[in-house]
Amino acid sequence: MMLDRNLKVLLVGAEVVPFVKTGGLADVMGSLPKALTAMGNDARIILPRYQGIDNFSTVIDFPINIGGRKETCIVRQSHVEAKLPEGGIKRVPVYFIDNYHYFDREGIYCHFDDAERFGFFDIAVLEMLKQISFQPDVIHCNDWQSGMIPFLLREKYSRHDPFYSRIGTVFTVHNLLYQGNYSPEIMNILGIGDEYFNPNSLEFFGQASFMKGGLVYGDVINTVSKKYAQEIQTPEYGLGFEGLLRKRSQDLHGIVNGIDYHEFNPETDPRIFKTYNSRSVKDKYENKYSLQKEMDLPVKDVPVIGLVSRLVEQKGLNPISEIIDEMLKEDIQFVVLGEGDKYYEEMFAGFKDRYPHKIGLYIGYNGILAQRIYAGSDMFLMPSKFEPCGLGQLISLRYGTVPIVRATGGLADTIVDYDMKKDLGNGFSFEAYDPAILLETVNRALRLYRDYPDRWRKLVVSGMENDFSWNRSAAEYLELYDLAISKYTRGHRIA
Template structure:
């Protein structure tokens, strides 16, 4: 049920668009608070202040105890009027935890002291609340970097200060692969007693785990699709946490991410060649022809398949490698944008050399080109080995580019396989992680494109009219916040 009162929510994460981004977490953190605020809630954001983030105002400073020393935390606030994604009428306060010792350096992750850095961040977030006079109903923690907050709130802050007693937590897993597991010596830095180094608390295969802290101590847990919430309770996808997640299955939920419909709008997107909507779908062809020119491909009305991805195993590139030569025997073009593992970068470079008139390749990150691929391609390839939610398939639907996906995680929750008999669905999907099945699925899409143009047009238009905006997802999060508040009030904890 929906709440009959407005909520105060603090969303905590290591990345927020447009301040810092390496993946989809940043998009969520940049859009969900805006949608919550537009619904009348007091939603605020906090993240570390990394190098290069400027135009900030100092609002507080205080010491945070880290082992046998005190580290200074400076809380700064952003001038967000022109910073957060557009949409809604109110600004979202954005706070930054600043520390010259921990965050005044290049890069977000992969530092030798990441355990200390994010432990400091988590403790500083809780210390910050009284300094800025903000007592949230819910702290919404995201991924391992904020995983210690539910633990610290329950075991350190609530027993000592009634200010913290009524604050509930939810912990969102965006990708279980990244866990924040560290040597147990780290516990001394945060002042954690050895009694918490146990299977029922923070210990995870001989290490201290930020991820486990969030999974054990969060009032409610969720991940970014209903299918992924089921998958991570199995040995195949649980990565060692499946037993704990099954134990907490009643508290484990799935909410599919939305996308920012103001940013991803083919009617107004300045990055694409020609604006269009579901009523002027013929203008999409101009984007295809312009994309072909930009990628040095022959300009002709041929099916164009797009791939915008990190070039890593998770994204199904191994099964693409097994079938790509046969796929390129078809009268198609293949446009690839991405960066990642050197093996896959070299693989795609080799494919381009073999098929120079059929494949366009850009190795690296290029946000403008990504949008032009979403707008100019006819089909979007996303055969992930696993995919907690996925944004590519949602963006491609918005731009009238038909997704071809493997039915896993959020891809299974959002893409319904096209059924020729009922003329229904919004894309093409397959389940076995197999290159032959992927190839046949691509061929099914090509047959519909070539032999049934009116049905193809209907598939494109219906996909553009799907609603995967943040308004829908935000409404589900409000219900989840209500559940966390109720559960916290009852004092429910796992055994």
């Protein structure tokens, strides 16, 4: 059911491209509001104003009571631009919650007072709405950092103020691994009564959980692929929340993320060495040769496998470590970009020392080099232990780089394993989290590349012509917003 009016939506998250990014959440927060705006909705974004974010105007400031004292909330404003289908550009408002005590410091996460910092942020978001007279139809919260908003809206604000009683909430889990569980004393700091510290509310194995605030009190909850929505209802992936998620299964949905087809476009991308499209895919080889030069590898026509990833266990790095010697017996090159756990950074550095002419390595984040790896590689490796959605496989398809993935979460929803007999599929996938199966899948891809060049080119071109833009995903989110709104139109939460 779609409403016959445009929606007012406030999207809340801890990071947003182009202002701050550590992972895929930032890409979603940067792209989904633009797609909603292009569809005629009033979408706005809000995040903390971290150190290093500038070029904004100041809207208003006001005090907030927290921890028995008053802290000043300063609301700043900037914008991003959405390209409209009929041509032209529309500005998408971006608000920043600023407070020098909480946010004017290096790094956005892993501070001793993160619970208090993001608790302040969640309160400030709700307080700001009335201060600037913006009454959204839906607040779309993302991950644990905004998980207290559905709780506060339901149990505090909408009970006492009609302004808040007609606001629905959608809570999106981008990765259930990061839960925001803290000492119960955070509840007193945020002015939350002890009566809410129980298993039916915020208590989670003796801690107060921001994630649980969103999962229990969000009108609608979703995650970033249909497969992951199923997986997190099991003990293997649910991380203690599986019972709650099964209980709320009727309100739990899965929507695969899209990617911004204006930003990720090999035909116009200024970051790659030579632009190309599905009709000029031969120019992709110029990107391969230039990438080999940049990574100090021999320039020759061999299969190049790319890996752009956070270097953490979740990404399937242990199976890679077990097969890399066998894999590199083939005449191939392996290009790696990423940062993360010191163990994996040193592991790849050791492999680079062992295979200097077969491995290219960059430890750190480099957005330009990442695009060059997507464009210059022949295959893209994502053997994740779990992957709620994944953007790498979608970007690689867009750039004609064939994904090799484990069929979990969003990887299962987006990559169809190539069937040699039917000549169908858009990549290579496997199910068992097993190094031998990973190696066999890599070898299947290499055989197709070497022995059936016409089929390989068809696979590359068909992948480039897949549509994983935000248009489809944004339309699905509008349906979720309607579901959230229907909660209060049926008298669910009218004060």
